[in-house]
Amino acid sequence: MVNRKCDSGLACDMDEFWVFGYGSLMWNPGFEFLERVEALVHGYRRSLCVRSFVHRGTxxxxxxxxxxxxxxxxxxxxxxxSAHKWDEVIDYLRARELVTNVYLERRVRxxxxxxxxxExxxxxxxxxxxxxAGTLDALAAARVVNEARGQSGPNDAYVFNTLAHLRQMGIRDPWLEQVGNEVERLRAG
Known part of the structure; x- marks a missing residue:
């Protein structure tokens, strides 16, 4: 068993080292890994619940x-x-994910x-x-996504790109698909 830093610098004992991705990390991890496997986490859901002030809005x-x-x-x-890459990967993820501290590093099952x-x-x-941003219904999220644009481009491109990658991986997300459908309806007028 190896003792490594996790959960905001606290040590944790793990026999294996895993990172769970639910967004762009799934198709663009940016780090070296030994294995990539589809997985399910209970108690959390993928959601457009974070306001973007820079990349996808202002x-x-x-x-x-x-x-x-x-x-x-x-x-x-x-x-x-791999165990010998763990600290390097965690440092990379913290630099990538904790820029504005809107995310919390956690261990999940x-x-x-x-x-x-x-874990x-x-x-x-x-x-x-x-x-x-809280819990939004699909139409409320679509209205925001349809109107926002940031340094990395329009917000709707982010949503459609995410949906395309999810489809390529064979992962369905009915709520996010509904948001995409609502954005298309708003565009059509």
Missing amino acids: RDNPGLVLGLDRGGACRGMAFRI LQFAGGRRT AVTYIADRDHEQY
């Missing part, structure tokens, strides 16, 4: 980006990391096909952070 007209929020379940990708379970590090939305 302070005056914030966009929405994904966060892992309480409730439900989320299918995503788990990455197994993952379930793989066949029932195997393990992984992931980043969940901080409900007390000013960027937390």
Whole structure:
């Protein structure tokens, strides 16, 4: 068993090192991994619950980006990391995910096909952070997404790109699909 830093610098004992991705991390991890496996986490759901003030919106007209929020379940990708790369990967993820501290680093229980379970590090939305948008219905989220644009482009491109990647991986997200459908309806007038 190896003792490594996780959960905001606290040590944790893990035999295996896993990272759970639910958004762009699934198709663009940016780190070296040994294995990538589809996994399910219970107790959290993928949601457009984080206001984007820079990349997909502005302070005056914030966009929405994904966060892992309480409730439900989320299918995503788990990455197994070699023990000697763990500290490097965690440092990279903290630099990538904790820029504005809207996400909290947490350990979650993952379930793989066949029932195997393990723990992984992931980043969940901080409900007390000013960027937390709360729980929105699909139409309310679509209205925000349809109007917002930031340094990285229009907010709707982010949503459609996410949906395309999810489809390529064979992962369905009915709520996010509904948001995409509502954005298309708004565009059509």
